[in-house]
Amino acid sequence: MVTGTRKRNDVYVYGVTAFPFLPRTLGQGIGDPPADVFLSRYKQLGAVVSGMKSSEDLRGPALRKNLMAHADVVNRVFQRGTILPVAFGYVCPLSWVRKQLLMSSYDWLLDLLNELDGKVELRLSARYREEPLLKAVIKSEPWLARNDYRSYADKIQHGQEVLEAIERRRDIGKKKLFGQLGPLLHDFVVDKNTSAMSFGASLLINRKDLAQLDHMLDEFARDADELDFKCVGPLAPYSFVRDVVRISQEAAWA
Known part of the structure; x- marks a missing residue:
């Protein structure tokens, strides 16, 4: 300022x-x-x-x-x-x-x-439901179902291993999602602030493709029943024009 x-x-x-x-x-x-x-x-x-x-x-x-x-x-x-x-x-x-x-x-x-x-921004939020997610993780990595802890430290270590497995599943799911949506995406920006149980992104697509994108998200959610999606838009492309203002700072009062 x-x-x-x-x-x-x-x-x-x-x-x-x-x-x-x-x-x-x-x-x-x-x-x-x-x-x-x-x-x-x-x-x-x-x-x-x-x-x-x-x-x-x-x-x-x-x-x-x-x-x-x-x-x-x-x-x-x-x-x-x-x-x-x-x-x-x-x-x-x-x-x-x-x-x-x-x-x-x-x-x-x-x-x-x-x-x-002709392009619009969509704000996509994906959140995992805990119980279905844990079931899916254990199904893919059965050894995580163990509960034979020898010590408190062993229990903490097991919890860390489960968390890492959840993060791996999240990253795989995220990569798969954007891969499937790829043909419709002109650009996308993944949020830096994510958690093990959620992620978000800004998507740039043609306005005419909105209905098709909704259909693809519905299909993906049916195949990955541990995921809930929320999509907000269409919006003006805020996330893709961050350098528009190039006015000298000496001229501006914010």
Whole structure:
């Protein structure tokens, strides 16, 4: 965060989309009262922005409301076209949006919009059910069913061996899942924070393939009855556009 006094022409940045964009009315965004959302245009690009009061506090007591407003604006644009979403909390002078975001990265942003056209993100969460999982692990590695502990240390060692077997099964299952989904995936990002009993990922697929992906997940879940899936989306491709904002930090107040 860079400290400083905000100016009257500061704007809040939601993302970048293609221009022209229809409908032209983009509704309202963050703020109290909510500010009108508009496009700051450069050639075939439009930055999705709204005005910011100099005294506006994005976080504080209004954080939840502003988070929801940010997500609503991104989703409204996403429902009508392609958007490269910017993470919550980015504020800068309007002149910098045009010069440092749209103009300086024009070709790269336009290529990325074309690449993501018609594609959506899905948030996939997979969680193992304990009892079916343990049964499957012991079936594949029967020696783990032993309970003839000679000492407390032996019992702890056995518990560690079971945990390692669970992690092996999780990794094999994860590899198999993404292998089966592979023909539909343009890209995917596996969550770094996983546990022995769960894993998650962000998937990038064509919007037209949503029904087929749902069918493939249902089939996989039937074959692996120890797994429960939760899939959220379609979403704007947040996980695949993390470097969209290249505005100088000296110009931004978050």
